[in-house]
Amino acid sequence: MPEIIIREAIAQGLREALDEDDRVFMLGEDIGAYDGAYAVTRGFLKQYGPDRIRDTPISESVIVGAAVGAALAGLRPIVEIMTINFTLLAIDQIVNHAAKLRYMSNGQFTVPMMMRTVTGGGGQLAATHSQSFEGWYASVPGLKVLTPSTPYDALGLLRASRKDLNPIVFAEHSMLYGTRGEVPEEYFEVPLGKAVVRRPGKDVTIIGYSRMAHIAEEAGNRLAEKGVDAEVIDLRSLRPLDTETLIESVKKTNRAVVVEEAWKFGGFSGEIASAIQEEAFDYLDGPVVRVNGLDVPAPYNGTLEAATIPTAQRVLDTIEEKFGI
Amino acid sequence: MELAVDIDKNQVADYYRQMLMIRRFEEAAGRLYLQGLVRGFLHLYIGEEAVAVGAIPVLDVQDYVITHYRDHGHALARGVDPKAVMAELCGKATGTSGGKGGSMHIFDVDRHFMGGHAIVGGQLPIATGLALSIKQRGGDGAVMCFFGDGAVNEGEFHESLNLASLWKLPVIFFLENNLYGMGSHVDKTHAAGRDIYASAEYYKIPAVQIDGMDLLAVHEASAEALKKVRSGDGPVFLEAMTYRFRGHSMADPVAYRETSEVEEWRVNDPIERFKSFSLAEGLMSEDELAQIDREVIETIEEVVEFAKNSPEPELDSLWDNVYA
Numbered sequence: 001m002p003e004i005i006i007r008e009a010i011a012q013g014l015r016e017a018l019d020e021d022d023r024v025f026m027l028g029e030d031i032g033a034y035d036g037a038y039a040v041t042r043g044f045l046k047q048y049g050p051d052r053i054r055d056t057p058i059s060e061s062v063i064v065g066a067a068v069g070a071a072l073a074g075l076r077p078i079v080e081i082m083t084i085n086f087t088l089l090a091i092d093q094i095v096n097h098a099a100k101l102r103y104m105s106n107g108q109f110t111v112p113m114m115m116r117t118v119t120g121g122g123g124q125l126a127a128t129h130s131q132s133f134e135g136w137y138a139s140v141p142g143l144k145v146l147t148p149s150t151p152y153d154a155l156g157l158l159r160a161s162r163k164d165l166n167p168i169v170f171a172e173h174s175m176l177y178g179t180r181g182e183v184p185e186e187y188f189e190v191p192l193g194k195a196v197v198r199r200p201g202k203d204v205t206i207i208g209y210s211r212m213a214h215i216a217e218e219a220g221n222r223l224a225e226k227g228v229d230a231e232v233i234d235l236r237s238l239r240p241l242d243t244e245t246l247i248e249s250v251k252k253t254n255r256a257v258v259v260e261e262a263w264k265f266g267g268f269s270g271e272i273a274s275a276i277q278e279e280a281f282d283y284l285d286g287p288v289v290r291v292n293g294l295d296v297p298a299p300y301n302g303t304l305e306a307a308t309i310p311t312a313q314r315v316l317d318t319i320e321e322k323f324g325i
Numbered sequence: 326m327e328l329a330v331d332i333d334k335n336q337v338a339d340y341y342r343q344m345l346m347i348r349r350f351e352e353a354a355g356r357l358y359l360q361g362l363v364r365g366f367l368h369l370y371i372g373e374e375a376v377a378v379g380a381i382p383v384l385d386v387q388d389y390v391i392t393h394y395r396d397h398g399h400a401l402a403r404g405v406d407p408k409a410v411m412a413e414l415c416g417k418a419t420g421t422s423g424g425k426g427g428s429m430h431i432f433d434v435d436r437h438f439m440g441g442h443a444i445v446g447g448q449l450p451i452a453t454g455l456a457l458s459i460k461q462r463g464g465d466g467a468v469m470c471f472f473g474d475g476a477v478n479e480g481e482f483h484e485s486l487n488l489a490s491l492w493k494l495p496v497i498f499f500l501e502n503n504l505y506g507m508g509s510h511v512d513k514t515h516a517a518g519r520d521i522y523a524s525a526e527y528y529k530i531p532a533v534q535i536d537g538m539d540l541l542a543v544h545e546a547s548a549e550a551l552k553k554v555r556s557g558d559g560p561v562f563l564e565a566m567t568y569r570f571r572g573h574s575m576a577d578p579v580a581y582r583e584t585s586e587v588e589e590w591r592v593n594d595p596i597e598r599f600k601s602f603s604l605a606e607g608l609m610s611e612d613e614l615a616q617i618d619r620e621v622i623e624t625i626e627e628v629v630e631f632a633k634n635s636p637e638p639e640l641d642s643l644w645d646n647v648y649a
Contacts, residue, residue, distance in 0.1 A: 025461060051461065057491065062484035065450020066457050072439060073389070073458035092481070096444045097451060105432040105440070106422040107646040144649045166648050239649050 001182040009151035009183055010040050010116075010172065013158030014078065018048055021076060021162070027054040027063055028080030028116075037082045038118060038177055060089035064115060068098050068167075071113040076162070081117040084133045084171060098167040099142030110165040119147075119171040120211055120261055124305055127297035132261045134171040134210070135268030138238035144168045144192055145238040149213040151181040153236055156190025164192060173211045193240030197249070201231035204255040204319060207246060207272060209235035212259040212310060219259075219315035228325050238268060243275045250276050254285040255323055259310050264292035289322045291315050332541070337608045340382075340540055342617050344374040344596045347398045349625045350407055351571075354397065354414055354428075358575045362633065363414045365427050366443075370398035372570035375595030376471075376501050377402040379543025380563075383551050384469060389455045391439040391448045392471040394429035395569075399471060400441070405433045407624070408631040417635035423645070424638040445506075446479030448472065449498070453485045456494035456560075467554045468496040469547075475506025477521050478514060486528045486560070493559035497550045498525065500564040501537065507573045508581040525562035537565030538593040541602075568593075 004012075017024045030037055032045035032055040045053045056063050060081055067077035081087045087094060094115065101109045121130030138145040144166055148154040154172070161168050198213065199220045208216030213234035220230035231249050235242065250256050256276050258269040273288035294308040319325060351369040358367045370377070373395075381390055381402040392399045400410050405421065413420030414428045421431050429443035439455065442448035452470030459466040476482050477500065489496050500521060504511050511519055522532035531553065535546045543565055550561040568590040572579040603609040 054492075057484075057487060059484035059488060061481050062450040062453055062488045065447070065481065065485070066454035066488065069439075069451040069454020069456070070458040070461070071454070072451065073455050075458050075461060077454075092444055092447055093450055097442070097447055101432075101440070102648070103646045104422060104426045104430050105434070106425050108422070108432050108434040109439075141647060142649065 001184050003180050004151050004183050005177065006148070006151045006154050006172070006179050007038070007040055007177040009155040010158065011042070013155045014041070014044070016159065017076070017078065017162055018052060023074065023076040024078060025052040025054065025075065026078045026080065027056050027067065029056055029058055029063070029082050031055060031080050036080070038172075038174065040177070041080070060086050061093055064090040064093040065097065067113045067115070068093055068101070068111055071111045072101065072109050077113045079113065079115045081115060083129060083174070084117045084119040085129055085131050087115070087117055087133065094137065094143070094167075094169070095140055099140050102166065103142060111167045112165040114161055114168045114170055116170045116172060118174045120173040120175060121293075121298045121305065122175045122211070122309060124300055124302050126300040130298035130305070132293070134169065134238060135260070135262050137169045138241075138268055142167070143239060145171065146192065146236065147171045147210040147238060148236060149173070149176060149210050149234055150179065151183050153190050155183055156188055157192065157236065160189040160192055171210065176211055179214070190236065193237045193242055195233050195235045195237070195242040195245040197231060197245065198234050199230065199232040201229040202253055203229045203325060204257060204323065205231045205233060205246070205249040205253045206257045206259060206315065207233045207235065208259040209238065210261065212261050215310055215312050215315060216259045218312035219319075222312055222316060223319070241275070243279065246272065246276060247279050250280045251283045254283055256284070256288045257291060257315060257319060258288065259291045259315055261293050261309060263295045264290055265295050267292050286323060289318055291318050332544070334608055337603050338613065338617065340378055341596070341599060341603065341609065341614065342621060343378045343402055344540065344599065345617065345621045346407065346624065347374045347377065347401050348596060349621050350397060350401060350411070350628065353625050353629050354411065355571070355575065357415065357629065357632070363428065364416065366394070367414070367428050367575045368395040368573065369569070369571045369575070370395050372590065372594070373501060373503060373537065373567045374398060375540040375543055375599070376537045376565045376567055379540040380469065380499060380547040383544065383547045384467065387437065387464070387466050389437045389439050389466070389468045391452045391455065391468065392441065393445070393448060393473055393476070394441065394443040395473070396429065396431050396441040400431045400433065400438055403433070403436050403438045405431065405436055405438055407628045411628045411632040412635045415632045415635070416637070417632060418638040418642070419631070419635040423642060446472065446476040446481040449476065449481050449485035452496050453489050453494060456489060456496040457492065459495050460492065465555045466495065467551055469499055470496055471499045471501055473506065474500065474502045474504065474511045474515065474521060477524065486525060486530060486562075489560045490528045490530050493557065495554045495557070496560045497547070497554055498530070498560055498562045500562070501567055502564055503567050503569045505569075505573065505582070508577070510581070522562055522564035530560050530562045532562035532564065534564045534566065537567030538595045538598060540595060540599050
């Protein structure tokens, strides 16, 4: 099976959409002549032209709002907002408009648009450029939130998204674009709202998403060296959330750890922990444990920043401390 | 008096009827609010009727209308069923949104009436996108986007004007300047003062200020703007100077303006003005006007009865159109 990196997988998914559906067009800051801030759309402008690859001014609200309007009129816009930090400038359009119009119009309208954006820290970009807000968006009824961590999932989720008539937040992690993985040549999709077990096990369930799915997997592999058999789950979608896979796993392992890059206070990991204790309390040997980004604005200094982001070691230490394994 | 626009007798009767329908509809809505049958926020369009009725009928069916939360007048002028609008105000299952939207969120997909948007300025980016969809498809459609003087101080206003002008999108930015953003006078909120249309010229958008209490002036400017927009040269900006005779919403005690100011504007009542003009020009007779008055009152009675007698939404409908 050929191996590609996530950047190539996303580009492939976008190309398929542009090739197969003339209602699809892209708009965003520097996606054309500049080739994309993270080079996902490299060569797109030349291939598809300026009507379908639309470079915009730095105006996040009208970028997203224009996509909402175009989607209402039956087109299939794909927006790129350079980073999730900048989506805050468009949050009115995302939360008050994109997420609401189908419900508020009693189904007269649908909003088939995707907002791709880049999440996460780790690049020493300091406090305003290193945040993870996908969990915020996942709290909003009316938005679907996808967080791929592999090339396979990125492509599969993009393909499945095209069949969805609802607004989708597609959060790509800035540190994962170069992540390599197998992607079959034959067509496949990854359904929205379906988690995946990365590593089956029986002693403890470690749950992560986006970059933290890799941290969870690394922790699982290192636990195996200690003779602990961890089950590792990658959520892939935050909304809809596949609680079934989580509950099934916890019923087997009786222990759960949630790893998330976002702040612990109000973090999405709290939602996961809550869902598990509500539905599988009697199966738990102890509290659901959360390993989150530290509750500080991301510092610029590399050593300081690294100390804020969960690592496999921190996951191992926490598991040992809380569960004695 | 020379007729500035080509308008025939039937149209005159129709415009008069439409303005009066809005006036009586709004008065009835206000009464239903006081009776507790309409809840939430209710913003009445009384005083501003000449803008919606002068402007919206110039559009074709494929064009789009999008507006702010003071939206009943625009909905009615676009041909949305007044029964369904009133039922929506009453939160009934027969409402335009089955009781899910309320007064501020009226939609009608069949008439390309795209809302009813209650976040100030929020509809401008969406209007820009609707216009972009027309451009992408290569049609000669147009978008008419209404907003108030409060919206011009939002970033979304400037982002939208800039992008629409840059990409030459077919949208008429239609400012209804009623001088107050809620209770704040435009003189205290906008650095450039009352002539807001001038801000559009900065974005290279042709802009005109018109008397929003004069239906014919609105009609003429709208028809002209539409022609320009259809030609593919990009957006046009219209500023209609108008006034709401009632408060911002039914909850507004109107402490921020003098009664004398309201009275001054009432002299300019757009319906009375159009009526006088029609009589003076011999376009309508007293009898014809009285006949329309009676018909409108009857219609509104039916509208109110329909809304009152309509069923509440089923509790199960709570989950309709929930997909995530």
